Amino acid sequence: MSTPGKPLYRSDKLLYYALLPFAAVVIAAFILLFAVLGYVSAPAIKKYGVRLLTTSQWAPNEANPARSVYGLLAPLFGTLVSSTIAVLLALPVTISVVLVIEEYAPERWREIIGSIIEVMAGLPTIVYGLWGLEVLAPLLQKHIYSPLHQLLGFIPLFSCRPVTGFNLATAGVLLAIMILPYMVAVARDAYRAIPFTYKEAALAIGATRYEYAKIMLGLAKPGIVAAALLGFGRAAGETVAVALVVGNVPLVSGCLFKPAYTISSLIANQFSMAPLYPYMMSVLFTGGLILLAIGMAANTVAVIMIARARKRLG
Amino acid sequence: METNTARGDNEALTRLRGIGIVGEASLKMLLLILMGLVVLDIVIQGVCCIYAHRGAGASQAQQSPRVVLSGSGSTFIYPEMKVWITRFEKENPSISIIYNPTGSGTGQSQLLKEKVVDFACSDPPLSHEQYEKYKGQVLQMPVIIGAVAIVYKIPGYNGPLNLSAKVIAEIYLGKIKYWDDPEIARLNPGAKLPHAVIKVIHRSDASGTTEVFTFFLHKAAPSLWPASLVGKAIEWPVDSTGRGLGAKGNQGVAEYFKRLGSAIAYVELGYALENKFPIAAIRNAAGRFVKPSPETMQAAVASALRSGVLPDSPLADWSNALNAIVYAPGEKAYPIVSFSFMMTWARYPAPKAAALKKFIEYINTVGQSEIVEGYAPIPQGLREINLKALSIIKGG
Numbered sequence: 001m002s003t004p005g006k007p008l009y010r011s012d013k014l015l016y017y018a019l020l021p022f023a024a025v026v027i028a029a030f031i032l033l034f035a036v037l038g039y040v041s042a043p044a045i046k047k048y049g050v051r052l053l054t055t056s057q058w059a060p061n062e063a064n065p066a067r068s069v070y071g072l073l074a075p076l077f078g079t080l081v082s083s084t085i086a087v088l089l090a091l092p093v094t095i096s097v098v099l100v101i102e103e104y105a106p107e108r109w110r111e112i113i114g115s116i117i118e119v120m121a122g123l124p125t126i127v128y129g130l131w132g133l134e135v136l137a138p139l140l141q142k143h144i145y146s147p148l149h150q151l152l153g154f155i156p157l158f159s160c161r162p163v164t165g166f167n168l169a170t171a172g173v174l175l176a177i178m179i180l181p182y183m184v185a186v187a188r189d190a191y192r193a194i195p196f197t198y199k200e201a202a203l204a205i206g207a208t209r210y211e212y213a214k215i216m217l218g219l220a221k222p223g224i225v226a227a228a229l230l231g232f233g234r235a236a237g238e239t240v241a242v243a244l245v246v247g248n249v250p251l252v253s254g255c256l257f258k259p260a261y262t263i264s265s266l267i268a269n270q271f272s273m274a275p276l277y278p279y280m281m282s283v284l285f286t287g288g289l290i291l292l293a294i295g296m297a298a299n300t301v302a303v304i305m306i307a308r309a310r311k312r313l314g
Numbered sequence: 315m316e317t318n319t320a321r322g323d324n325e326a327l328t329r330l331r332g333i334g335i336v337g338e339a340s341l342k343m344l345l346l347i348l349m350g351l352v353v354l355d356i357v358i359q360g361v362c363c364i365y366a367h368r369g370a371g372a373s374q375a376q377q378s379p380r381v382v383l384s385g386s387g388s389t390f391i392y393p394e395m396k397v398w399i400t401r402f403e404k405e406n407p408s409i410s411i412i413y414n415p416t417g418s419g420t421g422q423s424q425l426l427k428e429k430v431v432d433f434a435c436s437d438p439p440l441s442h443e444q445y446e447k448y449k450g451q452v453l454q455m456p457v458i459i460g461a462v463a464i465v466y467k468i469p470g471y472n473g474p475l476n477l478s479a480k481v482i483a484e485i486y487l488g489k490i491k492y493w494d495d496p497e498i499a500r501l502n503p504g505a506k507l508p509h510a511v512i513k514v515i516h517r518s519d520a521s522g523t524t525e526v527f528t529f530f531l532h533k534a535a536p537s538l539w540p541a542s543l544v545g546k547a548i549e550w551p552v553d554s555t556g557r558g559l560g561a562k563g564n565q566g567v568a569e570y571f572k573r574l575g576s577a578i579a580y581v582e583l584g585y586a587l588e589n590k591f592p593i594a595a596i597r598n599a600a601g602r603f604v605k606p607s608p609e610t611m612q613a614a615v616a617s618a619l620r621s622g623v624l625p626d627s628p629l630a631d632w633s634n635a636l637n638a639i640v641y642a643p644g645e646k647a648y649p650i651v652s653f654s655f656m657m658t659w660a661r662y663p664a665p666k667a668a669a670l671k672k673f674i675e676y677i678n679t680v681g682q683s684e685i686v687e688g689y690a691p692i693p694q695g696l697r698e699i700n701l702k703a704l705s706i707i708k709g710g
Contacts, residue, residue, distance in 0.1 A: 059542075059549045060520065062441060133569060163557050164513055164574060244569075248518035248560030249553040258556040269562045273520030273546060276419035280520075 037289045044070070044282035052286060056250045060277045070283040074250035076290060078168060078260035082242065083235035085172025085256070086179055087228050093176075094183040094227060098191050098220075099213055121181035129241030132174040137165030137245050140173060145257055160255035164247070169256040171246040175238055179231035186230055190223020190309065191216065222309035226302035233298035237291055239264040263287040381669040386414040387421020387435040389563075390522065390582060391654040394458055394686045395435065401684060402676050409669045418522055425657055426452070432666060434657045437522030438546070439632035451660050453628035453707065455700040456635065456653035457677050459615055459690040461583040461606040462527050464650075465591035468493050469510050469576050476501040478597040479534030479641075479649075485512060485578055486531070487538065488552040493576065501597075511557065515570050515579035518560030520547035526636065526652040527580045533641045534599075534649065580650075584688025598649040599641050610648035611690035617644035619695045628703045629660075651690075660706055667709030674703050 008016060044052065048070060055071030097117070101110045145162035152158045194216060202215045217224070247259020248269055267284050274280040385395075392415040399411045416424070418436040425434035426448060439445075439454050464482060466475050471493075481497050484490040490497060493507040517524045525546045531539040543551070552558040561567045564585040571579045571591065583606050586593050595603035604610050618624055623638040625631060632655065641649045656677070658670060678700045682691040692700075 057549060058547065060545065060547050062545055133573065138573060160556055163511060164559060164570075166559055166570065243562060244566075248562065249550070249558055251553060251556070253556070255556075259553070259559055261560075269519040269560070270547070272417035273419040275423040276520065276546065 034292070037285055037292060041282055041286035041289050044279055044286050047279060048283070052283065056252055058250050060280055062276065065278040068277060068279055070279065071250075072263065072266075072283070072287055072290065074252050075261040075263040075266040075287065077252045078171070078246065079236050079262040079264070079291070079294070081256075082168055082171040082175055082246065082260070082262055083232050085169065086175035086235040087232050089173060089176035090180045090183050090231055091224075091228050093180060094187050094231075095217065095224065097180075097184050098187045099217075102188065102191050103209075103213065103216075117181045117184050120177075121185070125178065125238060125241045128174060128178050129244040132170065132241060132245040136174055137170045139165075140170055141165030145169065149257065156254045157256050160253070160257050162257035164259070166245055166247040166259055167257050168246065168260040171242050171260070171262065172256070174241055174245055175235040178238060178241060179234050182234055183227040183231040186227035187220065187224045190220045190226070190306070193223070193310070194219045220309075222305040222312075226305040226309075229298045229302035229305070233295040233302075236262075236294050236298070237264055239268050243268045263291050381409050381665050382412065383409065383432045383666065383669055383673065384412045384414070384430075385421075385433040385435060386416045386424050386431045387657075388418045388437050388522070388654050389415040390418075390437050390460055391435045391458060393584065394654075394689055397684055397686055398677055398681050402673060402681075405676075406669075406672060409672065411673065419520070422657070425659075432658070432662070432670065435654055436657060437652060437654050438525060439635050439653070439655050440657070442631060442633040445631045445633055449631075450629060453658050453660060453703050454630075454632045455628050455656045455658075455674070455678075455703060456632070456692060456696060457656045457681075457700065458654045458685070459611045459639075459692060460652045460654060460688075461611050461648055461690070462523055462530070462580050462650040462652070463583045463586035463591075463606050464594040464596060465571060465579050465581060465586050466594055467571065467574065467577050467592070468507060470508050471506065472592070473505055475505070475592070475594045476597065476603045477594045479531055480538060482578075482596075483531045483535045483538040486514060486516070486550065486552050488514075488555040488557065491555075491557070501603075510576040513574050513577040514550075514552045514558045515567050515574075515577055516550050516552075516558060516560055517547075517562070517567060519562045521563075522546060522652065523564065523580065523582055524548065526640065526650060529636055530640050530650045533637070582688065584686070587688050596649050598645075598647050599643050600645045600647070602645050604646065604648045606648045606650070608685070608690040610646050611651050612693055613644050614642045614647035614649070614651045615639050615653075615690075615696065616693045617647050618642045619693060624696070624699075626699055628700060628706060658703070658707065661708050664709035667707050671704050671707055674707075675701065 052070065052072050053076065054073055055069070056074030056077075057069045057071045058074075059069045061068040097113070101113050105113065141162050141164065145158075145165070148158045149160075149162055198219060199212075199216070202212050207215060242262050243265035246262055246265055248261055248265060249259040250261050250266075251258050253260070267287055270280060270284055274284055392413070395413045395415075399413060403410060413435075414431075418438060421431070421434035422436050422440070422444075424431045426444075435457075437460070439456075440448065440452065445452075464477060466477075468475070477498075478501060481490065481501060484497065491511060492509050493512060494509045499505070499507060525544070528539070528544045528548055532541055532544045543549075550558050550560075553560075559570055561570045564581045567579050567581050568585050568589050568591075571577055571581075572589070581591070583593075585591075593605055595605045598604050618638040621638075621643070624635060635653055639651050639653070642651075656674070658674075661667075662670060678692075678697045682697060685691045
């Protein structure tokens with residue numbers, strides 16, 4: 001390996017030029033993705049403008065395509081809310097899991113928990129979806145939502161009667177379970193990256209287990225925040241599983257027990273028939289563009305946080 | 315890691331030597347022989363491949379040329395199409411047909427715009443504008459009758475249920491909320507219906523099933539269900555009450571329906587039968603309550619055919635066909651029926667035209683007696699109209 005700035009040897013140069021096209025493919029694919037999304041969504045953005053983001057009507061009109069009305073507000077709302085619920089639920093679990101496997105659990109348990117989480121990460125999303133449909137939604141409706149509504153019905157979030165288990169809350173819970181493995185993986189890496197000297201120092205000054213954990217979590221905080229952001233990005237993009245439990249109804253409501261929509265489930269639902277309606281495809285691509293923007297924003301912030309944490313810890 | 319594996323290899327070697335199987339010199343020999351075998355194998359395989367290819371080419375040239383027809387579109391017709399294709403290919407081994415259930419919309423655009431398939435199947439016919447655009451070039455043949463079943467699940471009640479367009483419309487508008495609503499009770503004298511909330515399931519994806527269903531509601535109860543609520547994808551008024559649920563595809567609707575204790579939904583008849591869901595009897599134009607069956611479905615189309623509201627050629631404008639068969643007159647007619655259309659061009663290269671004509675002829679003759687459960691064959695009059703395609707489609 002040559003250090004940057006130093007002239008390359010001939011064989012190094014050859015290797016560099018041989019690898020260059022492959023690296024370029026990745027960048028080209030990304031730019032192309034952006035370009036295509038932008039190009040295809042342009043007609044919808046031109047026609048509907050900001051209304052795409054401020055209304056949630058979804059009324060395609062076949063006889064008179066120009067009079068079709070599309071709004072992405074409800075799906076956008078659903079995506080943001082369900083992903084937020086997911087992160088809020090998964091974050092405390094992530095922190096506990098990381099602490100347990102890194103500090104408390106005996107070696108064997110650590111391995112068992114670790115491999116369970118790896119299996120969870122590898123499961124196809126449709127499996128989560130079917131499980132959510134079959135088990136989670138009815139379970140939550142009966143044992144969580146109904147009591148919550150009866151006891152805490154005065155809080156707007158729980159104010160509506162949970163008619164079915166297929167709603168925004170279920171989507172959030174299912175997403176929390178799905179993003180947990182990723183969040184644990186990222187947070188665990190951050191935790192492990194804390195230099196050993198810090199741990200020694202903390203123990204040397206006689207910190208209790210609780211104080212020690214607090215110090216360590218403080219040091220790993222940027223990594224944990226990054227885990228949350230990456231989890232958010234993943235949750236926002238999740239499609240199949242969410243489409244099965246979210247109820248697929250374009251509603252914007254302050255109550256979590258009402259069915260809702262997410263951008264990705266909207267795309268999954270509408271894509272196959274979209275060619276029949278002149279603007280629908282374009283609107284769906286706009287949804288894709290928004291998803292990409294959300295994902296990129298979350299990832300960028302996460303990457304910056306991780307980099308900053310590395311710098312600080314040296 | 316690397317040093318580990320290297321050490322492992324060495325260990326294995328030492329062990330082999332220890333057993334006395336491998337000596338220092340014979341090891342090299344062994345390797346040489348192995349490499350020689352590999353090279354020999356590659357050579358033999360290469361030669362074989364070349365010969366095999368030549369052989370295949372020669373034998374193919376001797377047989378009659380194989381024609382491949384590709385189609386895509388309606389998922390609704392797919393189960394029937396599978397049966398037709400399997401039996402047709404058995405009788406005509408030189409023709410092979412591929413059908414890809416991509417959805418009616420995609421099917422239409424793959425046939426007309428992208429021109430990547432030879433035929434398409436679509437539940438809705440070409441819209442009037444589309445028809446004008448392709449007038450004289452595209453043929454449309456209704457090849458099968460489908461029905462939309464209204465399925466219900468009422469806690470503590472297993473009896474039959476009568477419904478009218480008015481009541482169904484009010485349920486989907488969110489106005490009727492409980493099963494013991496006086497309007498439902500009036501249609502079902504004697505039935506003990508409980509005071510249970512009705513959960514209302516509809517399709518979340520754009521769907522021909524939704525179009526047929528909403529079209530029926532509008533035609534039979536226009537004052538309640540306005541024309542603006544007719545289409546493949548509409549804004550469901552019941553959704554704003556929080557009792558509405560959207561699901562993708564008939565399968566998705568069936569999945570939701572199974573898991574709810576008190577619900578109403580509309581699905582293609584085939585799904586209702588397959589899942590053994592209770593099916594409601596619907597009041598038809600003659601005021602009778604009728605359940606969907608091959609007889610009642612065919613009765614609807616036959617009555618439309620008799621009254622002369624259906625076109626009489628594959629080249630005609632079929633965009634109004636739904637209006638003709640939904641809520642059609644006739645005591646036996648089931649009111650929520652639909653067609654699935656086969657669409658083709660009028661001109662093809664000669665071999666393809668011949669193959670396609672054979673397939674169309676098969677579908678409209680023998681094929682009509684091989685109908686899968688949940689569909690109904692088209693009446694004789696309609697078969698004759700479809701068979702006009704044989705003289706319209708030209709090859710070359």
